[in-house]
Amino acid sequence: xxxxxxxxxxxxxxxxxxxxxxxxxxxxxxxxxxxxxxxxxxxxxxxxxxxxxxxxxxxxxxxxxxxxxxxxxxxxxxxxxxxxxxxxxxxxxxxxxxxxxxxxxxxxxxxxxxxxxxxxxxxxxxxxxxxxxxxxxxxxxxxxxxxxxxxxxxxxxxxxxxxxxxxxxxxxxxxxxxxxxxxxxxxxxxxxxxxxxxxxxxxxxxxxxxxxxxxxxxxxxxxxxxxxxxxxxxxxxxxxxxxxxxxxxxxxxxxxxxxxxxxxxxxxxxxxxxxxxxxxxxxxxxxxxxxxxxxxxxxxxxxxxxxxxxxxxxxxxxxxxxxxxxx
Ligand code: NAP
Ligand code: GFB
Numbered sequence: 001x002x003x004x005x006x007x008x009x010x011x012x013x014x015x016x017x018x019x020x021x022x023x024x025x026x027x028x029x030x031x032x033x034x035x036x037x038x039x040x041x042x043x044x045x046x047x048x049x050x051x052x053x054x055x056x057x058x059x060x061x062x063x064x065x066x067x068x069x070x071x072x073x074x075x076x077x078x079x080x081x082x083x084x085x086x087x088x089x090x091x092x093x094x095x096x097x098x099x100x101x102x103x104x105x106x107x108x109x110x111x112x113x114x115x116x117x118x119x120x121x122x123x124x125x126x127x128x129x130x131x132x133x134x135x136x137x138x139x140x141x142x143x144x145x146x147x148x149x150x151x152x153x154x155x156x157x158x159x160x161x162x163x164x165x166x167x168x169x170x171x172x173x174x175x176x177x178x179x180x181x182x183x184x185x186x187x188x189x190x191x192x193x194x195x196x197x198x199x200x201x202x203x204x205x206x207x208x209x210x211x212x213x214x215x216x217x218x219x220x221x222x223x224x225x226x227x228x229x230x231x232x233x234x235x236x237x238x239x240x241x242x243x244x245x246x247x248x249x250x251x252x253x254x255x256x257x258x259x260x261x262x263x264x265x266x267x268x269x270x271x272x273x274x275x276x277x278x279x280x281x282x283x284x285x286x287x288x289x290x291x292x293x294x295x296x297x298x299x300x301x302x303x304x305x306x307x308x309x310x311x312x313x314x315x316x317x318x319x320x321x322x323x324x325x326x327x
Contacts (some may be wrong), residue, residue, distance in 0.1 A: 003037050003108075005232065006062050008049060008098065009070030010041025014113070014171075016178035017221035018068065018228055030233075031226040040064070044071070050090055055097035059105045068228055069098045069112045073144075077279040078209070079185040080141040088143035095151050103164055110166040111231055112155070114148045114240060116217075116285045117141050118170070126247050126286040129170070129240050138280040152240055159238045168240040169231060172285055176221025176305065177312035182323035189218065189306070192257060193313055194322060196264045206266060209276035212254035217244050217285060220305035223297075230294055244287040245299050259303055263310040 009015045019041050025032035033039065040062050047058040049071050073083075073090040080087060095112065102110040119127045120135030132152055137145035151168055158164035175189040183194055192208060199206035227243045235241060251259075257270060291297065300308075313320055 003034075003066055004062055004064045005037055005039045005066045005068065006058075006064035007039065007041045007068045007070060009043070009072065009113075011043030011045075012070060012074070013174060013176060013179045013221050014070050014224060014228070015041055015043075017176055017225035018070075020177075021222060021225040021229060025226075025229075031229045049097055050093040052097045052100070055101045056104070059101045059107075063105065065108045066232060067098065067102055067107050067110045068232065069095070069110060071098075072113070072148075074180070075185045076187040076191060077140055077277060080144055081277065084141075084143035086143070087141070088147050091144060091147035092150060095147065095154070099151070099154050099158060099166060102166065103158055103162060108165065109232065110164070111228065112151045112166070112168045114151060114168050114170045115144075116170055116172045116242070116244070116283050117280070118145045118148045118152075119283060119285075121280060125282075126284045127242070128286050129242060129289055132240070138283075140277065140279045155238055155240075165236070165238070167231070167235065167238050169228065170240050170242045170244075170285070171224055172217040172219050172242075172244040172283075174219055174221050174224055176309050177316075178320075179221075179309065179313075180321045181313060182321065185323065188216070188253060188256060189260070189309070190313075192260050193264065193310055196257075196260050196266050196270075197310075197314065197317075199268060199270075200264055200266045203268075206261070206268060206270035208253065208257045208270060208272050210253060210272065210278040211274050212252060212257060212272050214253050214278050214280065215250040215282040215284070216253070216256070217247075217250055217283075218256075218302060219243065219245055220300045220302075220309075223299050223305075227290070227294075227297070235293065241289055241293070242285045242287055243290060244285045247284050247286050249302070250282065250284055251302065259306050260310070262303070263307045
């Protein structure tokens with residue numbers, strides 16, 4: 001019988017990247033589709049996963065043997081700061097419904113998606129898989145972070161009580177084609193790509209929020225998609241695993257802005273609005289467990305991945321998610 005791999009959040013940044021990898025890597029290869037697999041990608045129009053009945057109906061319709069659960073209320077620093085309760089509640093509802101439906105439908109394997117912002121703000125660096133519950137997360141995203149942490153708690157409880165094989169991935173900040181390029185609500189890379197694109201097009205100032213000093217690790221969505229395929233086939237632990245570039249690949253927001261200026265071909269000056277928040281200063285995570293388990297992985301260099309993402313944005317401006325009404 002064919003394996004049915006259901007991807008929630010299939011219309012989002014990582015969902016689209018997974019679809020791209022599954023459709024372009026050679027069939028039967030390590031990251032490609034296997035002949036006995038049927039992949040299904042769903043967005044919120046197919047089922048609002050905050051609704052338990054709609055979630056169960058989705059499982060009844062597709063009878064997934066495997067689920068990659070990417071759906072979430074997602075946003076950058078400023079959206080997280082503004083809607084803490086909504087981030088907490090929507091994500092708890094979606095995650096609880098997916099875990100419950102996966103249990104009742106005897107799904108063989110479920111991979112949920114956390115984020116390195118779930119880790120404590122004050123903890124010894126680098127972050128590793130054993131440090132999730134050692135203290136409160138950064139205040140700027142405590143709603144989202146607590147909802148995501150509970151998935152790890154539930155994964156262990158489902159395993160201990162029912163033997164379920166539910167696990168989770170912990171990616172760092174992500175970017176790539178099909179990102180959400182909303183000017184206010186998006187993550188730093190898509191928001192700044194959009195701002196820089198408008199500054200070049202309209203001859204207006206390019207303004208970066210905060211001081212530019214915070215540090216982040218970024219992973220390209222196509223690389224991350226390969227790692228999800230690897231997890232599906234080859235990672236059998238309940239414990240989460242960090243999916244990240246190396247600890248030595250932290251970049252500052254200023255370096256990100258410089259790379260975006262280069263990729264967009266913006267020739268003006270840019271400035272920092274230091275009245276706006278910096279958020280967490282850094283959250284460096286180790287990928288040692290990943291590299292040990294996978295045995296080596298070639299990450300796409302940052303500027304190359306950024307150039308590709310900017311090219312995608314410029315070519316798809318009319319249909320990209322920008323939060324701007326386009327006629
Ligand atoms: P995204 O581009 O914003 O996509 C979110 C996806 O979730 C969309 O497919 C959306 O469907 C779906 N969704 C939202 N609300 C839903 C609901 N009520 N019912 C059903 N589906 C719903 O997000 P992403 O960046 O791909 O994020 C994917 C996963 O990675 C999330 O779990 C996120 O927490 C995690 N993550 C993201 C980052 C990052 O930097 N982007 C970093 C770490 C972890 P529609 O578009 O059809 O509404
Ligand atoms: O991508 P971002 O919002 O993610 O990046 P976080 C925030 C950093 O980029 C801060 C600076 O230092 C901001 O001051 N920045 C500069 C900007 N300009 C902009 C801009 O136009 N938009 C944004 N968003 N930032 C989010 C979390 O944290 O990242 C989530 O709030 C989630 O919960 C996600 O985990 C991965 O790393 O700060």
